[in-house]
Amino acid sequence: xxxxxxxxxxxxxxxxxxxxxxxxxxxxxxxxxxxxxxxxxxxxxxxxxxxxxxxxxxxxxxxxxxxxxxxxxxxxxxxxxxxxxxxxxxxxxxxxxxxxxxxxxxxxxxxxxxxxxxxxxxxxxxxxxxxxxxxxxxxxxxxxxxxxxxxxxxxxxxxxxxxxxxxxxxxxxxxxxxxxxxxxxxxxxxxxxxxxxxxxxxx
Ligand SMILES: [Zn+2]
Numbered sequence: 001x002x003x004x005x006x007x008x009x010x011x012x013x014x015x016x017x018x019x020x021x022x023x024x025x026x027x028x029x030x031x032x033x034x035x036x037x038x039x040x041x042x043x044x045x046x047x048x049x050x051x052x053x054x055x056x057x058x059x060x061x062x063x064x065x066x067x068x069x070x071x072x073x074x075x076x077x078x079x080x081x082x083x084x085x086x087x088x089x090x091x092x093x094x095x096x097x098x099x100x101x102x103x104x105x106x107x108x109x110x111x112x113x114x115x116x117x118x119x120x121x122x123x124x125x126x127x128x129x130x131x132x133x134x135x136x137x138x139x140x141x142x143x144x145x146x147x148x149x150x151x152x153x154x155x156x157x158x159x160x161x162x163x164x165x166x167x168x169x170x171x172x173x174x175x176x177x178x179x180x181x182x183x184x185x186x187x188x189x190x191x192x193x194x195x196x197x198x199x200x201x202x203x
Pocket of ligand 1: 054055056057058059070071072073074075
């Protein structure tokens with residue numbers, strides 16, 4: 001395999017990037033000077049060194065932020081520990097934070113459960129979720145998932161794995177209201193849509 005194809009194959013694994021676009025990235029790199037390439041390589045190398053996964057909410061954060069492997073959101077005592085919001089990915093969390101509508105805690109599931117998935121527990125951080133719920137004992141768990149079939153299937157699976165804990169701890173399980181129109185991905189929702197979805201959440 002030649003080096004152009006090899007690098008293009010790597011780019012084609014990125015979210016939303018097809019074969020043609022991945023080739024364009026490679027040719028773009030070929031047109032850059034050495035300084036750009038050195039900076040690009042150094043940044044990719046640093047990424048894994050500097051970014052850690054939060055031991056509680058599982059989101060990525062700059063590892064030197066706190067000592068105990070906990071991000072600033074989880075360490076912030078001003079936030080409402082009675083509410084735990086479950087999101088699919090880091091970008092969704094960032095988008096909800098930007099809306100300013102929510103002041104509780106988060107948990108990043110790290111994926112969705114596709115319909116007919118045979119091993120759903122491998123698609124999201126099921127064990128870490130159970131642990132954090134047992135530790136925090138929230139009064140309400142809010143499912144903030146995209147309004148599409150995968151989001152709904154993920155919500156069903158989460159309800160299933162939390163069912164026995166819910167009996168024990170008696171928390172409310174709520175879901176983002178359909179202020180999010182069908183097919184909407186949280187990543188692309190604006191602040192007003194997120195606020196409405198939170199206010200109109202169903203319990
Ligand atoms: Zn955290």
